[in-house]
Amino acid sequence: MTAAVHIWWIALSIVAVLNIVAWSLSAASLARRREHFFSAAAYRHRRWLLWLSAAYVAGCAFRSFLPRIDLERICLVETWLSNMVVGRSVATVAELCFIAQCALLLHQAGRSTNSRFTVLIAWALLPLIVVAEGASWYAILSTNYFGHVLENSIWTFCAALLLASFVFLWPHSDRPQRRFLAAMMVFAVGYIAFMTTVDVPMYWSRWDADLAAGAPYLSLGQGLLDAAQSCVVRFDWAIWREEVPWMTLYFTVAVWVSIALPHVPGWINGAPKGQAAAQ
Numbered sequence: 001m002t003a004a005v006h007i008w009w010i011a012l013s014i015v016a017v018l019n020i021v022a023w024s025l026s027a028a029s030l031a032r033r034r035e036h037f038f039s040a041a042a043y044r045h046r047r048w049l050l051w052l053s054a055a056y057v058a059g060c061a062f063r064s065f066l067p068r069i070d071l072e073r074i075c076l077v078e079t080w081l082s083n084m085v086v087g088r089s090v091a092t093v094a095e096l097c098f099i100a101q102c103a104l105l106l107h108q109a110g111r112s113t114n115s116r117f118t119v120l121i122a123w124a125l126l127p128l129i130v131v132a133e134g135a136s137w138y139a140i141l142s143t144n145y146f147g148h149v150l151e152n153s154i155w156t157f158c159a160a161l162l163l164a165s166f167v168f169l170w171p172h173s174d175r176p177q178r179r180f181l182a183a184m185m186v187f188a189v190g191y192i193a194f195m196t197t198v199d200v201p202m203y204w205s206r207w208d209a210d211l212a213a214g215a216p217y218l219s220l221g222q223g224l225l226d227a228a229q230s231c232v233v234r235f236d237w238a239i240w241r242e243e244v245p246w247m248t249l250y251f252t253v254a255v256w257v258s259i260a261l262p263h264v265p266g267w268i269n270g271a272p273k274g275q276a277a278a279q
Contacts, residue, residue: 002235008244009067009076012251016064019255023057026050026259042266048104049262052097056258059094060251063087068231069243070140071148075231084227088140092133098254099129099158101261106165108266113172118165128158141223143215145207149200156195163188176265187257199246 027050034043068075068087075082103125110118132154139147166181166188173181218226234240 002237004237005076005235005240008240008248012064012067012248015252016061019057019251019259020061022256023054023259026053026262030262045104045108046262049101052101052104053258053262055097056094056101057255059090059097060255062090063094063247064251067240067243067247069239070227071143071145072239073227073229073231074234074239076233076235078230078233080230082231083229084140084231085224088137088227092136095133096126096129098258099125101258102162105261105264106162109169110165113169115165115168115172117168121161121165124161125158128154132158138220140227141220142217143223144217145203145210148203149207152195152200152203156192156200159188159191159195163192174265180264184257187253194246194249202242 030043030046030050038046062081066075066077066079066082066087068082068084070084070088073084080086103122106118106125107122110116110120110122132151135147135150135154137147139145139151163185166185170178170181
């Protein structure tokens with residue numbers, strides 16, 4: 001069954017390369033449209049979204065080329081880049097950039113439509129994910145799966161907040177904006193469904209099994225030293241089977257959303273020149 005892991009890894013790596021190409025095309029498209037479609041303020045805003053997307057795409061590509069299972073210290077390539085501290089650091093930066101994309105876009109939309117609820121959600125997203133990242137670091141250093149339960153529960157809660165914000169924005173949006181909102185609603189609903197039925201229960205069951213077995217946990221200092229060591233290379237499908245679904249969706253669909261965000265229809269203040277005039 002190790003062949004299945006090899007095939008999955010190769011496919012993930014190919015998609016990572018294609019995602020980098022897609023981001024490059026996205027950046028070129030935005031540059032071409034700069035002069036005739038966007039005001040200076042709108043273009044600055046979209047450039048922020050673009051560069052935050054670059055960090056997320058790069059981080060996901062790194063993790064696609066060098067997959068890891070953090071708490072078990074398992075990887076597919078034995079290199080210092082595969083140790084858990086490096087990998088988690090890359091993931092932390094990438095995930096903060098992704099949620100910053102969402103927060104910036106939501107803040108613009110909320111201000112443009114005078115939706116105080118949407119603006120409040122925009123301000124809340126980044127602090128919530130900072131807490132989630134702290135929980136993830138705690139899980140990795142201590143080897144306590146409860147940290148991952150908390151981390152992914154917070155991400156699920158943020159997705160629910162985003163979904164609620166999209167509903168609030170719907171009455172104040174035009175047809176192109178509603179198409180974007182509809183697509184994001186589908187993404188958010190799918191994400192919430194996956195997290196509540198697959199991802200969070202998976203980590204909960206692992207945490208529960210550890211509690212039942214009386215598994216010892218590491219102190220944060222011990223965990224930092226342990227996580228900085230070389231990982232164990234394993235290609236057994238039984239080991240990677242539960243990781244494949246979330247990694248595959250994470251490094252494909254979520255990346256595509258990130259790449260698309262700089263091109264969403266603008267809300268009034270950030271609208272393309274022609275669109276703003278029409279409104």
